[in-house]
Amino acid sequence: MVRCGGAVLRKYGNFIDDLRLYVRGGTGGMGYPRLGGEGGRGGDVWFVAQERTTLKSIRERYPQKRFVAGAGANSSVKALKGEKGKDCEVHVPLGISVLCDDGRQIGELNAAGERFLAARGGLGGSLATNFVPCKGQRRIVHLDLKLIADVGLVGFPNAGKSSLLSKISHAKPEIANYAFTTVQPELGKIMYADYKQIPVADLPGLIEGAHANKGMGHKFLKHVERTKQLLLVELELYKEELLTKPALLAINKMDLPCAKDNLNELMKQLQNPQDFLHLLQDEMIPANTLEFKDIIPISTYTGEGIEELKACIRKSIDEEAEQENEEYRKKKLQLLQTSGEQMNRS
Known part of the structure; x- marks a missing residue:
């Protein structure tokens, strides 16, 4: 340092x-x-x-x-x-x-x-x-x-990702009050009462223009490609298909003054994003706006919302797994039907 x-x-x-x-x-x-x-x-x-x-x-x-x-x-x-x-x-x-x-x-x-x-x-x-x-x-x-994890934590420097990882998992990442504390991906696991474990990756903070490989840019953005769920910002400009991944939004630092006012303003912007896109630079305006499955206000300092966030992550991962299983069952049934038809014809 x-x-x-x-x-x-x-x-x-x-x-x-x-x-x-x-x-x-x-x-x-x-x-x-x-x-x-x-x-x-x-x-x-x-x-x-x-x-x-x-x-x-x-x-x-x-x-x-x-x-x-x-x-x-x-x-x-x-x-x-x-x-x-x-x-x-x-x-x-x-x-x-x-x-x-x-x-x-x-x-x-x-x-x-x-x-x-x-x-x-x-x-x-x-x-x-x-x-x-x-x-x-x-x-x-x-x-x-490219790291494999069920959940990827992605965001701007000093947003509290490392603190969040330490709260929801057994990982012990370096935590400090300055940007770019995380200079390498950290992996942790969320442990649930029924012994289910969900791998989580904390990725280094992005800077504006990371999609264009500024700062650490693509060096770390690529690690989100194999995650199943994302907490993210500024990803469409890097790789548009990342927007198809289910996404959760954790609003951190709710213990700070004016946090609730800021949260209310953010919720307005998320409900009507087109009304606020003009505030961004032209090259930063996305072609498609991201929809979050859940938005959870949290504080890694007081613990507010942490259990709710863990429950949302678990629910989202389970729903994704069930959807994948259903798609697998349908494909297997189609293969069996196709094989049966071929045998009948022969």
Whole structure:
């Protein structure tokens, strides 16, 4: 942290959400021309999603950021079919998109145990290759992390997101009375009496123009893409489809003087947003105004509204899950009906 002219400036934290790696499959083994022996195929490089893994830990453990699989065994008199080379497995965090060096997405890992073939091993030498082995696939890839959480807290600096996260979950984020206290995403879980847990992500404060990548901009806005529910501002300009996510609005700091007057004014603006859009700069006016499922006044200082907010979050998540289950049941029924019709025709 650096102080400059009375202001507090914070450098970007140790959180890493993008890592560039070199991956190479193993070279195949030599064939055995005299006896028609075939060399073993080279090993593959796999990315495997694992909980409690971070991109920072990968960088620290493998500073060269190079992952090469083992070579296939040569064919010999004792073993005409050479053994396959040893695979190289790289444990990566959940919520990883795998990108080519040109930015094209080639894979995604969202659940523990999911695997992605990053580089295939080369074929062993055989009659088809004149018994000469092939080299393994090699390329540069980017691991792009987007946090997975049911609820994403998004808002302007010093709006009280970290305080809210500490109130509704067991997380212990850094809290202070200046902007940009949060310089990396914080994850917590809301715990309910029936033991249900809802993951929540507190994302760093936005500045005006974050949609245009000002400040930390897209560095953190991308993390809201995989959340199911949002408490948000200024998202349409970043990615319009984010407005389709169910959204809750928490009005914080209700313990401050004039808070109720400000709340009444805000409610008027939310009820008739078109009457107030002229107050915004032209480039900030959204094409579509956001509708909130619930608006909850809260105070992270006094605890006002916290239990109500937790209940609203739970209700919204459960409704979303029920809707997804219903859509799944309908699709499954359609598939069964289609299969039955095809069998009848045949």
